[in-house]
Amino acid sequence: MESIGELLLYSTVGFFAGIYFFAQGLYRFRRKRLIEDTPTSKIRSIALGPVELYGRVVPAGGVLKSPFSNKECVYYKWKAEELVGGKFKHCVTIQEGEGKVKFLLKDDIGEVLVNPSEAEIRVKDDYEYATGIFHKTPENVKEFLESAGIDLTDLFGLRKKIVFSEYTIKPGDDIYVLGAAMTKDEIEKPLEDTEHTNRILIHKAPDMPYFISDKPEDKLRRSLERKAVVGIYGGAILSFISLVAVLYIFRIL
Amino acid sequence: MSTGTDLLLFTGAAFVLIAVVVYFVSIFNGLAMLKNNIGKSWANIDVLLTQRADELPNLVSTVKGYMAHEQKTLQAVTDARAALMNARTVGEKAGVDKDTTEAVKTLYAVAENYPDLKANQSFLKLQDRITGIENEIADRREFYNDSVTAYNIRIQSIPDIVVATALRYRPEELFKAEEGKRQVVEVKI
Numbered sequence: 001m002e003s004i005g006e007l008l009l010y011s012t013v014g015f016f017a018g019i020y021f022f023a024q025g026l027y028r029f030r031r032k033r034l035i036e037d038t039p040t041s042k043i044r045s046i047a048l049g050p051v052e053l054y055g056r057v058v059p060a061g062g063v064l065k066s067p068f069s070n071k072e073c074v075y076y077k078w079k080a081e082e083l084v085g086g087k088f089k090h091c092v093t094i095q096e097g098e099g100k101v102k103f104l105l106k107d108d109i110g111e112v113l114v115n116p117s118e119a120e121i122r123v124k125d126d127y128e129y130a131t132g133i134f135h136k137t138p139e140n141v142k143e144f145l146e147s148a149g150i151d152l153t154d155l156f157g158l159r160k161k162i163v164f165s166e167y168t169i170k171p172g173d174d175i176y177v178l179g180a181a182m183t184k185d186e187i188e189k190p191l192e193d194t195e196h197t198n199r200i201l202i203h204k205a206p207d208m209p210y211f212i213s214d215k216p217e218d219k220l221r222r223s224l225e226r227k228a229v230v231g232i233y234g235g236a237i238l239s240f241i242s243l244v245a246v247l248y249i250f251r252i253l
Numbered sequence: 254m255s256t257g258t259d260l261l262l263f264t265g266a267a268f269v270l271i272a273v274v275v276y277f278v279s280i281f282n283g284l285a286m287l288k289n290n291i292g293k294s295w296a297n298i299d300v301l302l303t304q305r306a307d308e309l310p311n312l313v314s315t316v317k318g319y320m321a322h323e324q325k326t327l328q329a330v331t332d333a334r335a336a337l338m339n340a341r342t343v344g345e346k347a348g349v350d351k352d353t354t355e356a357v358k359t360l361y362a363v364a365e366n367y368p369d370l371k372a373n374q375s376f377l378k379l380q381d382r383i384t385g386i387e388n389e390i391a392d393r394r395e396f397y398n399d400s401v402t403a404y405n406i407r408i409q410s411i412p413d414i415v416v417a418t419a420l421r422y423r424p425e426e427l428f429k430a431e432e433g434k435r436q437v438v439e440v441k442i
Contacts (some may be wrong), residue, residue, distance in 0.1 A: 022272075024273065026346065109388075232272060239268070243260070252257035253257035
């Protein structure tokens with residue numbers, strides 16, 4: 001450590017980061033309990049209100065094209081991260097974006113329309129590309145980056161180290177949905193396309209989480225449990241150690 | 254003790270306290286949600302049982318003209334409906350529901366012997382409607398039983414049992430016919 005000032009800075013950051021991780025851990029713990037306590041419904045017979053569903057994605061009309069891999073999808077998210085820093089290299093998100101369209105969720109015996117516009121979507125990345133001196137940028141990626149206004153070169157004309165990731169939900173993917181089954185009349189904002197005549201659709205309800213994941217319920221629950229434990233214990237320990245360091249610096253301890 | 258030690262103890266206690274409060278609040282909310290789910294899913298089954306019971310007299314009156322010699326089959330459906338209307342508890346309704354489903358299935362099987370009846374549009378529509386309702390009952394029974402099982406496990410597990418006992422939450426009944434309580438519907442085809 002170079003100076004007391006630097007130690008103080010890291011300790012302060014560590015203290016607040018610990019509180020953040022602790023809060024995130026508690027949030028994940030509550031989400032895990034909610035998933036455990038909500039039984040999975042059969043799509044054919046979903047009742048209005050909070051629902052948990054598992055099924056296969058089928059386009060309800062239009063589909064999107066993902067920006068980098070150019071795949072047909074109903075959801076995509078892309079992220080451009082630049083590798084920065086001298087001694088402590090880290091990635092900083094320089095730009096991100098997403099696209100969503102309504103889709104049908106289908107199980108063995110039924111289907112329901114899902115409007116993902118206000119959903120928190122967690123899917124694993126299925127495309128990653130990094131720029132660099134020896135990496136040739138694919139044409140479609142180059143075109144997309146130009147339209148998004150991302151410059152791949154630095155002040156000296158050298159290529160920056162940028163990592164592009166893409167997350168998608170494609171037709172045929174199996175997904176988990178925790179949301180609310182509502183009638184079309186209950187939704188404040190009317191749906192733009194009314195070609196799908198289902199009376200019920202999955203939507204965001206006030207004071208209720210709306211969550212979509214590509215993991216099945218059991219994996220999702222275990223993943224949340226792990227993250228909750230790490231967040232709660234890790235966050236508390238990080239904050240505590242950081243506080244000890246701050247108190248030590250000010251010679252209070 | 255120094256101010257620094259006090260501060261550390263206070264911070265440690267604050268983390269523990271927040272974690273414990275959030276833990277118990279989530280237990281309380283989880284149990285309340287499960288209890289509400291049970292009430293709601295039971296209401297969803299009950300409404301379907303009533304809808305099916307309302308369709309049964311129409312079914313019997315539609316087939317009566319064709320199946321005049323199948324009085325026992327028709328009587329079984331009528332009796333099952335009457336029992337369904339009189340059933341009060343979840344267990345009673347579950348038993349009678351199973352008897353009704355079997356009586357209706359038997360009626361459909363017997364109807365196979367009457368080609369004129371099989372071609373009757375009213376009968377086909379009623380058959381579709383009742384089968385649809387029965388499928389929905391089956392799906393919702395699964396959902397209801399999942400909700401009850403999750404709730405019953407929760408209120409008997411530590412530490413949820415502490416909150417459940419304080420709130421006087423009791424185990425709920427599954428929607429499942431008890432073999433001993435079921436009436437046997439004997440139909441001669």
